[in-house]
Amino acid sequence: MATYASLLSLGHILDHFLQHPPRQIDVLDKAQIDSLLENLTFLRDFLEDFSLIRGDVIQALEEKIARSAYAAEDIIESRVVDLILGNAEAGSERSGIFSYFNIFLKKVTLPFVYSSSTLFYQDLQKVIEEIISLKEDVMKIKETEGIKIMEQPRKAATASSFVRGASDSKNTMVGFDEDLNQIMETLTGDESNLQILPIVGMGGIGKTTLAKNVFDNPLIVCHFDLQAWVTISQQYSVHEILLGLLKEIGGEEITQKNDDELGLCLHRSLFDRRYFIVMDDMWSIEVWDAMKRFLPDNNNGSRVLVTTRLSNVADNFFSCTPHQLHLLDEDQSWALFCDKVFGKESCCPPELEEVGKTIVRNCGGLPLAIVAISGLLAKSSRTVEYWEHVADDTHAALNKGGDGLCFGILSLSYKHLPVHLKPCFLYMAIFPEDFEIRVSRLVKLWVAEGILKPMSSRSLEQIAEDNLKDLIDRNLIQVHDYGSRNKIKTCTFHDLLRDLCLREAQKEKFFLVNGLDNQSKIIDNKRRLIMQRSSDEKLCRQQVFDARNFASCTRSLICWELESTSIKLPVCFRLLRVLNMDDFYSCEEILQLVNLRYIYFDASSNPNLLNPLESLSLLWNLQTIIIAGTLCGSVTPTNLPAEIWEMPQLRHLKMEQGDFYLPDPPSTNSKNGRRDIIVMKNLQTLCTIRNFRCTDEVVHRMPNLKKLGITYWRFPGGFGWDHYEVYNLSNLRNLESLIFGSYENVLRNLCFPQSLKKLTLENCRVPWEDLTVVGLLPHLEVLNLMDKAVKGREWNPVEGEFPELKSLKIFSTDLVEWTADSSHFPRLEKLILGYLEFLKEIPEGIGEIPTLRSILLVFCSDSVYSSAEKIQEEQLELGNYEFQVRINGADRKKYSVGLLAQSTWKKLLNFH
Structure with missing residues (x-):
């Protein structure tokens, strides 16, 4: 919900001030921060406890809380922007560092730069007092209305509300024949012990319809002595469930009994009988924990069928494998x-x-x-x-x-979400329909938006991944593709759920999707503005003009597929945190967005957009920089400014096609006569750095780096520095993913970090025997050998190497002879070979690896294809029908094994 998100967002701002205040700016005193945090925590706890309660009193209170939180944000961040821009202007008079920025400042009016500190503190104190007043209102509600509502018994929709009809059920079973057969086979199978079979899937996918058809099937009716159906629903009562089941099976006469007495009656009625019970629409495993002691295991093939939207509930029965329902084709x-x-x-x-x-x-x-x-x-x-x-x-x-x-029906899934997941779920609707969402990008956006509830033991990125997994378990988000380490790489969002999110977001004023094809101009005070492509350029211009006039409080501007380069970013977005655009803005405009946390832009058509990197220190709160595209064909790396080492909030810096030069960190930064070195504890991603100097000082400055991309190019006179500093990489003790490119073999005697899980080598020309240093990495799961990464005709890996390797990719080498078996790659799951015109065959021993699931081939020799077919035939003879051999579309006529479409291959070959 938007109110809870507003409290989280304000809390993140206050935490930033405590941990990393803007340099040379005094905005808040400690007492104000402590007061705000204390009251925010109280209000946040209230919303967590009362999230399922809806009513006019609660709704009105939530709106007041959101307004107060937003007001505090606006006051604080406006003051920070004013002071930073004012200091930058003053400092540029004394130094040439911000000369470009100074020229721009003289062209615009900054009405708040010299505003009164007294007025600022008065305004902030007024908001603090409003929040304290809201806390008092909450305490009154908790003492009266809230307690009464929370203590109301939860009623179940029992069997009496379920109407069965065999004739109608046949009409609604289209597309479920195979599912019906599989479930019937499990229910009537030879297993004698009591089994619980969950049917799981998103709301509206047909779980109840399928269960209904199973329940009414004549074979089921004949197979079981007793049948009973009970609908659980979100609000349930164990007492009502027991009464419903007893009524269904015609149990003993019911009088006034408590739960234990009713449960004993049910147990007696079911004992020594083969029974079949359907528990429809279960939302919590606690229901089953309360009921299971009353269901006897008669060792005669009794069964319980459960339908649920929640995969984590289905997984907790520890009986039959959950039956997952999928969308119809x-x-x-x-x-x-x-x-x-x-x-x-x-x-x-x-x-x-x-x-x-x-x-x-x-x-x-x-x-x-x-x-x-x-x-x-x-x-x-x-x-x-x-x-x-x-x-x-x-x-x-x-x-x-x-x-x-x-x-x-779909909205029930949203209403049942814990309050900390609701903002994350609503945020999914910022993406266009049928959009393939990259999880890494989504996580960075959630972090930058400040909508994640912090936990002391986990990073914000880990919390975001946990939240996404939870939404997937609830069948609200679908996994589209997995990466090489079997982590979720992309996900999708059903259009109807997206539409539900849009409705809820509009109702809660969480964001505005300005479709540019509609006439909506209500942008005032919208925290997040989503703009989509329009074929009507005149309308597009009008919508952006409206934004210039009304969106002064906007924190996020996310534009999808806007193509008119003549449209400029509205200057009024001075408090912007998230900017996701292509080429719709200029260097001058970016320079005043000092509140930015996340910026994504495409440098293909406008390389001058990289100029703001020269003034990065102005963007004191910046967390993520993603630069897409290439610099108009340029291969010259961009120089990062020395100020990069003064940005403790920075978490991710990535150029998707190209690289940077990283300056050496300053040895000392004197402040008040003391050594003041900023350690970039939040920095996790750095890609790609040309001629990376991994000195002791660099290692000390980025202790938590997880993903690093580096390339080494020799100049005519050498590297220009001691390139043996690359051997210091082993001291990056938290590094998990490394992309290493070089035009000579600098890997000899190189020690990689023992923490590495994914390694990509490019153009290194490493002799195959030197890969031992890689094979001994204890946690390595993915190895990509790309574009002449290795050289030599023979590869004879040593037994005991690559103990945890799951994915191996070899592209463009001169390999001819390869000897390998299960002792060399004992956990290998996926093998990808491409452009290996000299390789004679895939080693037969590869097919003996018990974990191997697929072999993917791209433009290899005919003999390689033949050896792959032979491995597949052997796997089929062994009954491994899940094993697949796939080849690229160019050789379809020659080979027929597991063909893939070209579009699929493009995704498979995306190894970054």
Whole structure:
């Protein structure tokens, strides 16, 4: 929720002031910070405890809390911006460091630079007093209304609310035949002990429908002595669940009994009988923990079927493997649609088929949406004009059809979220429809937005990854692709859930998606502004003009696919924290965004945008810099300024195509006669650095670096420095991922950090025998040997090397003979070979590795393809049907094993 996010955001700001205040700026005193933090923590705890309570009193209070938190942010950050810009202007008169910035300052008006400190402290104190007053209001609510609401018993929707109908169930089972057969096989199998089978999937995917068809199946009815169905739901009562089950199975007469007495009655009724119970819509494992002692294991094949949206609940039964339901494909979706609209005996008229399939595609394979929209169309005019109207805005039609049943069911997942996950979930809707979201980028955005609840034992990035995993476990986010270390690389977001998020975000004023194709101009006081591409450039200009006039409090400006280079960034975004654009701004405009935490831009069309790097120290709060694209074909690295060593907040600095020169850190920085060296404890990513000088001082300054990209180029007269300093890399003790490029072999006698989990070597020309230094790394999981990284005709790895290696990629080498078996790569899962025209074959022993799942081949010799086919045949004979050999599209006609589309190969070959 937006209110909780506002408290987290303000808390992060105050923590930054305590840990790393802006240099030479005195904004807050310790007493003010302590007072704010104490009251924010109290309000945050209240929202966590009362997150499921909704009412006019609570809602009005939340709005007041959000307004006060935003006001405190605006007052504090406005003052910081004023002072930093004012000091920069004054300092530029004495030094040439900010000369470019000084020229710009003279062109604009900064009305708040010289504002009164007295007024600032008065305004801030007023907000503090408002927050204290809100705390008192909360205490009154907790003492009266809150306690009453929290103590209300939770009621269950029991079996009486479930209406079974076999005839209807057959109509709704389109696309689930295979799932039905698998579940029936498990339920009627030979296992005699009591088994619990969870069906798990997102809301509306058909879990209850499938369970209903299983429950009514004649084979199930005949197989079990007793059957019972109970719906749990979010608000449940164990007492009501027990009563419902007893009523279903016709148990002994019920009188006034407590839970234990009812449970004993149920146990007696089920004892020595083969029973089948469906527990539908379970939201918490605590329900099962309370119920399982009343369900006897009669050792006769009794079964419990559970449906849930939560994968972590399903995993906690420790019985059968959870049955995961997936979205319907296009054919299944169309079949379900036609069945519901036209019935079994009728077909879709030809004139409606094209628009009908468009409507179905808009449902994204979600059975609930397809059934809902089908019900609407089945009762409406069957004309092309009306169906095209529905196709133009299917989501709006879904929200109206069936009294909004579709979105009502989906919204239960949002309402059930813990309050600390709600801002993260809402934030997912900033991405366009059908967008493949890179997890690494999403994590950085969450951190920069300040919407993560901090934990003392974990970094913000780790907390973000935990939150994403939780959303995935709740089937609100889908994993799209895994990286080489089996970490989630990309994820996707169902369009209907995105639409739900947009509605909630608009209601809570969390962000505004300014589609640029609509006429929305309500931008005033929106903390986050999302702009999307428009084909109407005139409208695009108008929307940006509106932003110039109204969005003075905007903290995030995220633009997707805006292509008009004539549109400039509005100057009024002076408090901006997150800037995600391409080439819509100038160097001058960036220089005054001193509050930035995250910046992403494309340098392809405007290399001058890198000029702000010369004044990085102005951006005192900067956490992430991501530069996409190349500098108009330039291969000359960009010089990072010396001020880079004075940015303790910096977490990630990455140029996606190109590299930097990193200056040596200053040996001392005298302040008040004392040695003042800033240790960049937050720095985790640094890519890519040309001729990286890994001195003792550099190692000391970045102790928590996790990902490093470096390249080494020799100048005509040598490196110009002692390049043996590269051997100091082993002292980066927290480094997990290293990309190492060099045009000569500098790896001889090199010691890598023992912490490395992923290593990419490029152009190093290392003899195969020298890879021993890599093979002995105890935690290495991924090794990529790219573009002549190694040289030589033979590779004979030593037994005992690469003990944890899971992924091995070899591209563009002169390798001919390769000897290897399971003793060399005992845990290998994926082998990728590309452009190996001289390699005779894949070693037969590779096929004997028990963990191997796939071999991917790209433009290799015919003999390599043949050896891969032989390995696959052997695996099939051993019953390993999951093993795959895949080859690139260029050789499809020759070889037929596991072919991949070219688009898929592009993703597989993205080793960074």
